[in-house]
Amino acid sequence: MAVGKLRPAFREACDDYLRRLGRRAKVHEVEVREAARAPTRAVQQAEEAGRLRAKLPPRARVVVLAREGTPWTSADLARRLGQWETEARPLAFLIGGSTGLDPDLLAGADARWSLGPLTLPHELARVVVAEQLYRAGTMLRGEPYHKGR
Numbered sequence: 001m002a003v004g005k006l007r008p009a010f011r012e013a014c015d016d017y018l019r020r021l022g023r024r025a026k027v028h029e030v031e032v033r034e035a036a037r038a039p040t041r042a043v044q045q046a047e048e049a050g051r052l053r054a055k056l057p058p059r060a061r062v063v064v065l066a067r068e069g070t071p072w073t074s075a076d077l078a079r080r081l082g083q084w085e086t087e088a089r090p091l092a093f094l095i096g097g098s099t100g101l102d103p104d105l106l107a108g109a110d111a112r113w114s115l116g117p118l119t120l121p122h123e124l125a126r127v128v129v130a131e132q133l134y135r136a137g138t139m140l141r142g143e144p145y146h147k148g149r
Contacts, residue, residue: 001030001055002126003048003097010123017130024137030055034097041099049102057090062109064094064101065125069112074146078136080111093133095125 006014014029021027032051038044056062061084072080084091094101094109106112115128138145 001032001052001092002095002122003032003052004034004122005031006123006126010127013127014130017127017134020134021130021137024141042102044099045096045102046104048097048099049105052094052105056092060090060092061087061111062092062094063111063113064106064109065096065115065129066101066106066112067114067117067119068106069114071114071116074132074135074139077113077132078139081133081136082140093129095122095129097122 018027018029032048032055035044035047038047081091093113094105096102115125120128135146
């Protein structure tokens with residue numbers, strides 16, 4: 001789930017990984033509209049958080065992408081995915097827009113995942129998340145896509 005739409009260059013890359021993921025798991029990408037001309041950052045974040053919450057599947061485990069989250073290696077993500085698969089509940093990864101995610105949404109998440117200390121465009125973060133989810137799935141199945149340690 002993400003705030004905003006992807007531009008064509010990012011859309012193509014993201015779609016490639018989502019297509020690959022979709023061969024092995026149910027994957028639904030959800031985009032919500034970015035708040036327009038909000039008077040403050042907090043108002044914009046709250047409005048976008050409301051849109052994201054409205055689209056969350058019932059009982060979903062919520063993982064937010066946040067700079068102040070915990071950095072996970074690809075292997076860490078694969079282990080977590082393996083554990084979460086046994087819960088039989090939807091899994092939602094939330095990526096904020098240009099102003100980030102609402103503090104209340106961050107506080108209520110089941111996990112906070114940081115892609116590292118770099119500031120990334122939210123569009124690029126979506127591509128990285130899709131690729132890492134695909135990579136983690138291949139690791140869980142023992143497929144050769146992942147060549148790291």
